[in-house]
Amino acid sequence: MAEKTKFQRWLDSLTPEQREAFDASVEFGDQEYMGEVQRKLPPETRFGGEFGLLSALGYGKGTNEDRAGIKQVYSPNGGLPTVLGEYLPRDSSDSNKDFGQEIRGLAYMGGQPPVRGKDISVFHPLAQSQAEAQYASPEGVFSGGDFNRYPETVAHELTHKGFMSPAFLDFLKETGRNKGKAYSADQQHYFITASENENVEYDDALKLDRNKDDFKNLRNKQKGYRTVLNEFKEWLTPEKQKKYGIRLPVPAAEPVDPSMLDRLIDFIQGK
Numbered sequence: 001m002a003e004k005t006k007f008q009r010w011l012d013s014l015t016p017e018q019r020e021a022f023d024a025s026v027e028f029g030d031q032e033y034m035g036e037v038q039r040k041l042p043p044e045t046r047f048g049g050e051f052g053l054l055s056a057l058g059y060g061k062g063t064n065e066d067r068a069g070i071k072q073v074y075s076p077n078g079g080l081p082t083v084l085g086e087y088l089p090r091d092s093s094d095s096n097k098d099f100g101q102e103i104r105g106l107a108y109m110g111g112q113p114p115v116r117g118k119d120i121s122v123f124h125p126l127a128q129s130q131a132e133a134q135y136a137s138p139e140g141v142f143s144g145g146d147f148n149r150y151p152e153t154v155a156h157e158l159t160h161k162g163f164m165s166p167a168f169l170d171f172l173k174e175t176g177r178n179k180g181k182a183y184s185a186d187q188q189h190y191f192i193t194a195s196e197n198e199n200v201e202y203d204d205a206l207k208l209d210r211n212k213d214d215f216k217n218l219r220n221k222q223k224g225y226r227t228v229l230n231e232f233k234e235w236l237t238p239e240k241q242k243k244y245g246i247r248l249p250v251p252a253a254e255p256v257d258p259s260m261l262d263r264l265i266d267f268i269q270g271k
Helices: 006-012 016-039 053-059 130-137 152-162 166-175 185-196 200-205 213-235 238-244 260-268
Strands: 069-072 120-125 141-143 147-150
Touching: 016 152, 053 166, 053 213, 120 152, 120 238, 130 141, 141 185, 141 200, 152 185, 166 213
Parallel strands: 069 120
Antiparallel strands: 141 147
């Protein structure tokens, strides 16, 4: 049996009342955190957006026990790693190491690595360098041939998890789509990156000419992804939702700006 961490030993030392209070505070913090992530996403890729269903499915619902953990990885020395996030299925043979071990020099906040098949790992910018500050900004940083922002990384990795969820895998088997097999990582990226490039701001930033093939190819990818998601929604009857413990997200709306959290911070700072 693996030796318990200092954090696990501390949890074991709490009384039932203390543990209940601790769990409640974590639950509230998680809800605030994900609310802010969703607010900073384009409407199309939020949980209730046109392309957000699998991200919502990957995150889950209910208590922390059945929700995906968002494990934050940071660079003690500053700088932006070449890989910004990772989700590894429980039976993945891609790697025997987790994200923080693969990318030298990174560490997990709180020291808690992800539970494979349940959690995702994302790089959290501490703004110790210009690249990190750009990654945390609304504009994002250009790397790997695309613009990257922290909220998109969270949604991206949750969508990978959604593609590998029991409900979606059964949908593929029953309908014969993709020959009944799970989409590969490359196939998933084909759809995910198309949905991330839905906004006009991305079209402008990536210099996609609406009259040329590169933009038409992007729109064709998005059309294919819409078809898959629409078929999945039709397959996901109320009976199946109950079977898999799924609660469909409400349609996304435009964010309120500033948010409740922003207003609270301003109030505390006397603004």
